[in-house]
Amino acid sequence: MSTGVWLIGARGSVAVTALTGALALRNGLAGPTGCVTELPELAGAGLPALSDLVFGGYDVASVSLAKKAGALADAGVLPAALVRALEEELVAAEQEVHPLPVAGDQAGTAAMMAADLAGFRERHGLANVVVVNVATTEPAAAPHPAHADLAALEAGLAGGGQVLPPSSLAAYAAFQAGCPFVDFTPSTGARLPALDRLAARQAVPYAGHDGKTGETLVKSVLAPMFAMRHLRVRTWSGTNLLGGGDGANLAEPGPNAAKTASKQKVLRETLGYVPQGDTRIDYLEDAGDFKTAWDLVTFEGFLGRRMRMDFTWHGCDSALAAPLVLDLARLAAAAHRAGRSGALHELAFFFKDPLGPAPHGLADQWRLLCDFAAGLPEDGVGDGDGDGDTR
Amino acid sequence: MSTGVWLIGARGSVAVTALTGALALRNGLAGPTGCVTELPELAGAGLPALSDLVFGGYDVASVSLAKKAGALADAGVLPAALVRALEEELVAAEQEVHPLPVAGDQAGTAAMMAADLAGFRERHGLANVVVVNVATTEPAAAPHPAHADLAALEAGLAGGGQVLPPSSLAAYAAFQAGCPFVDFTPSTGARLPALDRLAARQAVPYAGHDGKTGETLVKSVLAPMFAMRHLRVRTWSGTNLLGGGDGANLAEPGPNAAKTASKQKVLRETLGYVPQGDTRIDYLEDAGDFKTAWDLVTFEGFLGRRMRMDFTWHGCDSALAAPLVLDLARLAAAAHRAGRSGALHELAFFFKDPLGPAPHGLADQWRLLCDFAAGLPEDGVGDGDGDGDTR
Amino acid sequence: MSTGVWLIGARGSVAVTALTGALALRNGLAGPTGCVTELPELAGAGLPALSDLVFGGYDVASVSLAKKAGALADAGVLPAALVRALEEELVAAEQEVHPLPVAGDQAGTAAMMAADLAGFRERHGLANVVVVNVATTEPAAAPHPAHADLAALEAGLAGGGQVLPPSSLAAYAAFQAGCPFVDFTPSTGARLPALDRLAARQAVPYAGHDGKTGETLVKSVLAPMFAMRHLRVRTWSGTNLLGGGDGANLAEPGPNAAKTASKQKVLRETLGYVPQGDTRIDYLEDAGDFKTAWDLVTFEGFLGRRMRMDFTWHGCDSALAAPLVLDLARLAAAAHRAGRSGALHELAFFFKDPLGPAPHGLADQWRLLCDFAAGLPEDGVGDGDGDGDTR
Amino acid sequence: MSTGVWLIGARGSVAVTALTGALALRNGLAGPTGCVTELPELAGAGLPALSDLVFGGYDVASVSLAKKAGALADAGVLPAALVRALEEELVAAEQEVHPLPVAGDQAGTAAMMAADLAGFRERHGLANVVVVNVATTEPAAAPHPAHADLAALEAGLAGGGQVLPPSSLAAYAAFQAGCPFVDFTPSTGARLPALDRLAARQAVPYAGHDGKTGETLVKSVLAPMFAMRHLRVRTWSGTNLLGGGDGANLAEPGPNAAKTASKQKVLRETLGYVPQGDTRIDYLEDAGDFKTAWDLVTFEGFLGRRMRMDFTWHGCDSALAAPLVLDLARLAAAAHRAGRSGALHELAFFFKDPLGPAPHGLADQWRLLCDFAAGLPEDGVGDGDGDGDTR
């Protein structure tokens, strides 16, 4: 049975790379490199097949999927031959990519979204639909009392209030429609007590947030290395130079602050203290969809001896992010079918700023992920007690 | 009760740094940074206290320990003030550092060594004595039939044969004397079937080999990162520039080859394939006890997209190695007291080229180490069935 | 005959390193590495000998020179043994380091400074005194009409006005006292039309500004390389991590902006266009007197092919700056004696943001410097026509 | 009037990139980025226009030019669209690319080559023909007495001897045919006393050798920077990872040694001493036509303070080399027409290992080049006294 993937930001770089890649894999035009759920450790789990994914979504932009894919080919993200080969399928995919609905108030907009999700599910006979936020990062949301309490939230919305940032409104609509939600961005999304309550009530799981694709990924193995060796990290300074739509947006102070905070957490969590130094994100238009990060780490060893390491990471962000979007959609769908609801902290492996009491070291996250996958029922149906334990 | 640490190569950089550090810690002049066994995860285990270690050893050089420590201070490895403060204790430590004994044949030399170890144990009333090889790396040993079979080895030695490389002769003597043996170098040491048999017969454990202190340490977390993310590493090229006694020796083709091979293993073991590229070690006299390594990694992600990272590591080799020597002595002593014998593959965490069927990823090695430590009896005495399981 | 060097900021890192170094050279305790004026190409010029320099100056801090030198030794800037050997001479040097004078208004303060300079000259029978600003970088000064016109400036000061930033007041006082002035910082200093006029009237030369010691030095050779090869630099992004007093101050937005602007000029001037990318300065307390800079350059070659290079620079800023302070004092003194007045654009070699119509490529600056030195009279006396041409 | 460019190794990466680029420029499909002779400083000189160059040459391989260009596009060296647009012209260029002639002995082969060059000149009515060696680097040639003396060389050849390496035989033939010769490779080429004599007798100039395109280019600006600042370079270690045909060949010990030696010369010549450290070239098949170099430089400043810098260079070798081939052909042709003969040390700017008493610092080389170009007669005809001085 098929699974729906509803992308908020469906015409963006990550979304179109994910879509093109899924089409390529389905057509045997590419291998699964970069897809974590295709590794032997996870491939056995009860996940929907990549070829059973059906895509739809929203965007506020109107560039066609095929044109965006062409631009991604010019930028070196996608192989040009692949985009040419998949042109027809990309055109067909337009069918289910819609403008973001806007009603008179947030309650109305959410209702339109929920209806869209239900329609998508029905049109394609989908087992379930996972909503994935890959839209532009929002500025950090202003706090609001309704965020902390579901009743207050529902009252606020019912009263015509403008209480949620767009990413959270999408999560709200997803939960109302009985859909799992994945926060791939650092935006607020489902990360509000009121929405956590709603997810529980609606018995849907959610995951997030902020896909871990570059510098933070490396940090999440290097910082534990220093910790395991009892080496004291004194300073950790990072510079990220990136272009693309995401880079342009992150050059704005609001989103920049949100992202930067999310990027340093891994140090505090894995080292147990916060070394000196900042992480910077600088926009460099010419970098296109590529990011170059440089990190300098100074540390202290035996008898106070100072040492240092630095690394540069030159990655194609969309190529790193896209397969994780597919992974997360599969995993969230399977968790849903297995009866899980609420925050999926077991998916911390994929995120810069994982939900809940999750480990921040990559190896521990990996173990948690493998255990989680191993616990998924083969037939995709849980034992019904809602904790994902099928025995 | 005290534990002996018998250092082969006791006047070398690693040995003198380890000794000075142990004296500093005992005197409250330095903290335990760099000592893995002082981390909370291991500190609870039934290990001899750092202050209960008693040092002795062999060297073929005659530089005094105090003078060597002074040279290490000038080179920036040890704090000058610390060396001044510990001068008396370093002079006192001369008592137990002896020239390498040489008899007419290897059997005789081994007997002298075993007697030295027994004498050391008795003089200081030691619970046991761990022999640690931190001598100059040997060229790869020529194969010899006696290496594979204990009876053949004993016959060979009895017949006055020159059948073992020096590091293996030291291991042989250690085992004969009932002492655990730690191979901190890439030399052959205990890694011969005949010696493995002997360790079993004598009921002593051994560990090795080649302390993991720099580039390989980083590899052992980065390579698993690529593997866990299903990113295909295409090339991994490394350059190590190092000076010091070790560097000078590794500039010789024999030891260089031994070390280089030991450094690439981690890739094959953690990735499951061998990417293109070599690891080089170049001698740079001026680098002194510091090493600068540069590694370039190119990898392939989703839909064939090529990406890259590089890192430089600027470490003080002796400062990185010395606390591990203390860790290993403590762990091997505890394993011995717990009744373990044979290869301690649980100590893979410490080595570039770990013994036995051990994991090569650092996080897995860490878990193995923690489990091992957790299984050690608090009182340092095993349940006597020889497998280290105390229940 | 002796030459005075009057340091504004005499208790700072650069000043104390320069002073200690001059004492060390004079006593034969160190060689001239880092001193440009000791290179064969310049050593022949009519410069005062290093041993003929006499030091004095101002500071607002009260730490003793010996204590500051000790701190610089602990920080790895100065050799500890050297500081011990020169302790007495450092104590003696206190004689001529004074608190910054403060009168009721700027005119009064300037008069006190001029008197101090005259007193210093007389006490030591100095041929001339060069004032060098190595004080903390000021925030960019607010514009003021009196800056553009000498008469307006003198009227403003006479009227008790607070019209000049401290660095410019020091230049004003120096010029009044007939002393050459060197701007080693990015502060405003002599760089005001009114002060340029004053220097001409008083027939004293001045040089500046902002000593070129690290990232900009490297830029000043790499950028011309790209230009000479007709390679198009697309982006040039720099990150500077530095500690020390200078770093702490540069973390303030005002001075940071001043410094950053001064650091990018070299690209525009040598490439003829401004590539994308910024230069950042981040304070990293733990870095102490060392600076680590990382620069990423992307460029385009034949047929549009994109390529890249990056570099890291790990320098001890005070050790790089201090010998240049000595160089500049010697050169400014010689220029003065040779009858030069006004901006010494021939000293562009030493500065990030050189005065006047000077080249920004290091090789061109070097040639200009060598020609300038070659034109200095051997006996240190010009032909009197004021242009430095002695024929 | 047109100028011929005869490429030895005409089907190689450098040659085909140069040819494709010249066609692209002529057709207005690309700009002159990377072409030094198109900079304002040189564009005024009496050089043949890029559009007046006519190409021919030899190769031992038989891959078609269009297919090679296609492969270079796949490898990211050439823009794919450009190759498609120029396909017809590439096919047409096959006309003048011939297999390397082989006669019974070297004298016969040389005669065939000279005849080919004459034929090429006549067929296209060329003013002159410049022979450029861009063939695979040879192993260092075995010394032979005939190399030192023209008479001995001619006798040796006349006697049917095999006395010259292939690159020198090509130079010999070029000179016999009255053609200038450019050594773009580190092979021996014209660099034999006997051939220098021959060039003089034939009144033809030659230039070389080994195009400077990457790490050495950077060295030729950084090493002078250290020298000008009186900073003592203690170590300079380089690693070059490269693929492509050139990389595969340089992995052979013979050519590797030739190239490595040629790469270190710049340090001795610009610093005046040889720092510790080696330059390595390692073959990395997967790198294709790209090269990544890493250089670590440690240096000493004021009062012995140690500092360091490193850089990585990620360049497309063929894209860097190809425009220089065009530059050199134009410059050698103009020099020839201006009556110059013998070694053109003024072209040192282009070479890793320049001929004669040339400077090794890039800025000095640049000045020499500009002066040289300025001295070329506008009409391309010298004053006939053979020294290139046209006044």
Ligand SMILES: NC(=O)c1ccc[n+]([C@@H]2O[C@H](COP(=O)([O-])OP(=O)(O)OC[C@H]3O[C@@H](n4cnc5c(N)ncnc54)[C@H](O)[C@@H]3O)[C@@H](O)[C@H]2O)c1
């Ligand atoms: N690429 C990575 O490695 C990576 C990693 C972690 C997180 N992310 C996050 O993923 C998101 C997408 O990144 P990208 O590179 O694809 O950016 P992008 O700019 O290419 O795409 C974002 C898309 O979202 C659309 N959009 C904006 N506001 C919207 C709204 N309110 N509703 C629906 N669509 C909206 C835009 O029109 C655009 O098409 C960003 O938030 C980024 O921070 C990316």
Ligand SMILES: NC(=O)c1ccc[n+]([C@@H]2O[C@H](COP(=O)([O-])OP(=O)(O)OC[C@H]3O[C@@H](n4cnc5c(N)ncnc54)[C@H](O)[C@@H]3O)[C@@H](O)[C@H]2O)c1
């Ligand atoms: N420092 C590190 O990070 C590190 C890491 C892994 C392995 N190692 C290994 O540790 C060993 C020691 O390194 P180091 O830096 O102290 O080297 P070193 O050269 O400073 O010391 C080696 C000592 O061994 C002595 N020696 C030589 N042959 C001997 C013999 N047959 N018997 C007894 N002593 C002998 C030498 O005289 C010297 O004092 C080397 O084999 C090195 O490869 C070091």
Ligand SMILES: NC(=O)c1ccc[n+]([C@@H]2O[C@H](COP(=O)([O-])OP(=O)(O)OC[C@H]3O[C@@H](n4cnc5c(N)ncnc54)[C@H](O)[C@@H]3O)[C@@H](O)[C@H]2O)c1
């Ligand atoms: N070190 C380098 O490489 C380098 C390069 C270029 C420029 N500079 C400039 O040189 C200056 C000195 O650098 P540093 O590292 O020695 O800094 P520092 O902080 O160690 O020293 C500055 C000194 O100036 C004193 N000071 C502050 N205000 C003063 C005033 N109004 N009058 C007199 N003294 C005053 C301070 O008390 C301090 O002792 C800075 O402006 C820096 O930007 C340094």
Ligand SMILES: NC(=O)c1ccc[n+]([C@@H]2O[C@H](COP(=O)([O-])OP(=O)(O)OC[C@H]3O[C@@H](n4cnc5c(N)ncnc54)[C@H](O)[C@@H]3O)[C@@H](O)[C@H]2O)c1
């Ligand atoms: N690319 C650069 O940056 C650079 C810089 C300096 C020097 N070089 C030198 O330029 C040369 C060409 O480099 P490339 O990358 O084009 O190499 P390549 O391997 O792509 O091309 C060399 C060509 O020479 C041909 N060849 C071999 N032996 C020959 C012979 N005896 N006569 C005629 N042709 C012969 C080969 O068949 C091949 O087509 C090499 O020697 C290289 O060392 C290149």
Ligand code: NA
């Ligand atoms: Na680096």
Ligand code: NA
């Ligand atoms: Na780097």
